[in-house]
Each structure stands twice: as C-alpha cells, then as structure tokens.
Amino acid sequence: MKAIVTVIGKDRVGITAAVCSLLAQHNINILDITQTVLQDFFTMVMLVDTTACAESIGTMADILEQAGKEQELSIRIQREDIFHAMHRI
C-alpha cells in the first residue's frame, strides 16, 4: 500500500537521516522525496510503499508521531488515497 509521510519542523542536521532510518527499520520503502527549507522551516514529503512493513499504517502513525515528539517535529504517515480524493478527479 502506498502512503505519504510528511515531516514538518525547525531545520537542523540529521532530520532526513533519522526519518529514513526509522522507515528502513520497519521495512518501508521510500519511492520519492521532496524537501524544502523556508526560513529555517523544514518540510519533507515522501511517497512510500508499506507493502513489506509488518505494522499497520495505524501503528506506524503512532510510532512516527512518538518519534516526532522526541525530536520536536511533526511526523505523520497517511494513506495516499486521501490526497488523491481531495486533489484529483
């Protein structure tokens, strides 16, 4: 299943590395990444494939949220469908 991971927060060294290794630990494959830093504000959007992940998206959402809190970031994973529904006909 495809999902979107978004990471938002104040920019610093190692955010991308931390998030990518966390996803790798759970066998989540990253298909695409876009990232911008605007006035110290870090925004990253990733398209990922969760087919090989043992956890459900709901559980992964909890894990990422918790990891985000520890690093003062907002990290979330959402099923891709919701973005398609809202932005594509």
Add this chain to the structure above:
Amino acid sequence: MLNQHEIMQTIQMIDQQHLDVRTITMGISLLSCAHSSVETACTKIYDKITRYAERLVQTGEEIEKEFGIPIVNKRISVTPIALVAAAAETDSYVPFAQALDRAAKTTGVNFIGGFSALVQKGMTDADRILIRSIPEALSSTDIVCGSVNVGSTKAGIDMDAVALMGRTIKDLAARTAEQGGFGCAKLVVFCNAVEDNPFMAGAFHGVGEAECVINVGVSGPGVVYHALQDVKGKPFDVVAETIKKTAFRITRMGQLVAQEASRRLDTPFGIVDLSLAPTPAIGDSVARILEEMGLEVCGAHGTTAALALLNDAVKKGGVMASSSVGGLSGAFIPVSEDEGMIAAARSGALTLDKLEAMTCVCSVGLDMIAVPGDTPAETISAILADEAAIGMVNSKTTAVRIIPAPGRAVGDTVEFGGLLGSAPVQPVHPFSSLDFIRRGGRIPAPMQSLKN
C-alpha cells in the same frame, strides 16, 4: 503524482483550519423490535443496536488513524421510537430512552438519536405518549437525542403539536435547570425533517431507509474561511467559485471516509451530508465566513444574502464530489456552537429576528439559542410555528433547538461545554402569542404553484 503543495495544503487544512469528518452515523432500523411487552422490546432494542454497532467506534478510530483525518463523533440514529414503541402496552416511553442510552454507552458512541415522533399531520396515541415522555426521557438519560416533526410542505403544520412542544421544552428545561436547561440542547422541533440526517440532535433513521446504513457528515468552516482570505475584495462570482472548489475537496474526503467505513463495517453507504458545522473553536466559525465576505459583524444588513450564497455554493461544490448527497447539506448557524455567532449575539448585532431571516436561506433553522427562563411556553410555541412556516412555505427543512434557560435573563450566558459551547441569553419579543397558540388545529399545506 501529487505535488508537495497539494499535500501540504491538505495537512494545513487538518492542522490549522479544523478540517474534520464531523460524524460517522450508523442508521439502524428498530422496526423489528416492536413488542407488546416494554421489557422485551427494550431488550430487543439493546441487543440489536449493540450487535450492529459493535465495531462502529473502533472502525472509526482505525480510519481516523490511517487517513490522518480527525473523525470527531461516532453516532447512531434509530427508527423514530414512537413507531417502534406503539405496540407496547404502556403509558410511558421512558424505558425505551433508557435502553437507547445503555446501548449507546455500550458501543461507545457520542450520541444516539431517534427518540422521535413524526406528527406533521396529526398525532397517534403513541406520538402523544412519546412527546409526554420527552422531558423525563431526555433528563434521565445522558446521550439520547429526541426530535419531533411538527410540519411539512405536503401536510401543513400541526398546531396542536406545536402547542404541546412549547410546554414540553419548558418542562425539559425545568428538569435540567441545574445545567442551564441543557436537556433542550438534545431536542429538535422540525418541519420537513429528513430521514438520513447524520447530525445531532435531529438524527433519526427514517422508515424509508434500509435496515442499516452508514451516513457521514463532513465539516470545514475554517477551510472555507481560509480560502476566502485569498480572494479579499474580489466580486461575488469569485467568492462563490472559491467556496464551491473548497466544498468539493472537503466532500471528496468525506466520501472516501464514508466508503471506507461502509466497506469495513459491511454496511451499505447511505449519504454524505456536506454541511459546514461550526464549533466554538477559534477559526471554525460560519459567522466569520460571512464577515470575511465584507460584513463588519454577523447580523449586519447583508448577512442573509451572504449566507444564501454560502449555503448554495457549498451544495453546488459538494454535490459532484459524492455519489450520494443527503441529510441537511448546507451551512449550520447554531449560536452557542459558533465562536463568531456568540460574539455577534453578545454584542447585540445578531438578534433572534435576524437569525429567523437567515434560516430562510441556511440548511436548518434557529439552533442552540438561549432565551430567558421566564419566556412563556406559548411564546416558545409561536417561535416554533414561525420557523415551521418558513420551512413549509419554502420546501426546506427548518428546525428549532431553543433553550429557555431557567433563572437566566438577557445578558447572562449559559455554558454547555464541549462542542455545544456557550450561549448568551437573547431577548424575545415581550408581546403575547397566547390566543394564537390556544387555537390549535392545523395550518393547511401551502400552494405549490402561483409562487410569489
């Protein structure tokens, strides 16, 4: 491929603009639970609701997490109890309300609606018992909501029922006096009630509906407000287009959630109700949308026109986004539940008369309005009659949820807490409607041609 801007736009709608699915409501038919014994009927009701809705809350929470979209309420609506209880040999339907309350609590939902009667053309014995039971039923239960449909475009207005409901509302307020008359927040008096409304307190599962359905109510006043900030000073054509596009997106999200809930619960999808339902949170207000259109304060001259545009544009945008639109669909204007409305009412800019005018063009009616506790029952009835007349003549749903707050006077505030917010007590006209309400009988159905 989706681009970053689109994804971040959705995230912002959820994070900062209060986009949410307001409710997933499971409609359950209780017609099969009719029985001459109250005890047996109540057991059947409890068993059926808890069986059908066993996984409702859990499924809602799962969808919420996977899609990352808040689903604020999970609710149940049932067949109007006056129909289900009619076979029971009793003179009080309070045990039915208590059975609903127990069943709802077991399933973990926020509210259950359907302690209702449809009396637009006349009252059966069961309807009378139900209405008589409302004050005790709604004051002795926690999450049961009731409604009574007193009029329709086809049948006219049952003025006996209107008179009865004025007294019922006063009685219910008195029984919940310690909470500012809170019981009345769970009671709606309708004209042209719809059978598939997922929003409380007026939800019930109509007899024309299937055995069990999933209806979803979406919201998002904050998203519309935010979108309008980008088109400041532009003509109304642009305003209408902007609202339509926003409503389309919101409804598509609601449709997705509805389909997913329907699939997981193995229950047919009913409708998406695309309503702008405000909350007392800052930035989630319908009044502020109207003000964004250029009004100094909600209630100023022009408010009705602004609301008409908003209500229509929401429908037009949403209708293409869902395979089946229903319920009330439009803009809600509950005073106590809308931060901007509260401010406007408190400042005196938004009066009961202006609200009544606004109900001609919004999706429902006079909603969550607190009036002085010493307002006579006949005056309440007259307010109900006025509102029902607007619905009857304009072929639309109108509703009244009014709270004559015991011991409170104009200038006081009644706190309900949570999504129900707080209502400033608003003045009513001091002139008597006693002889008008005493007449009783029926106001005939209106002409549907020669419209002027």
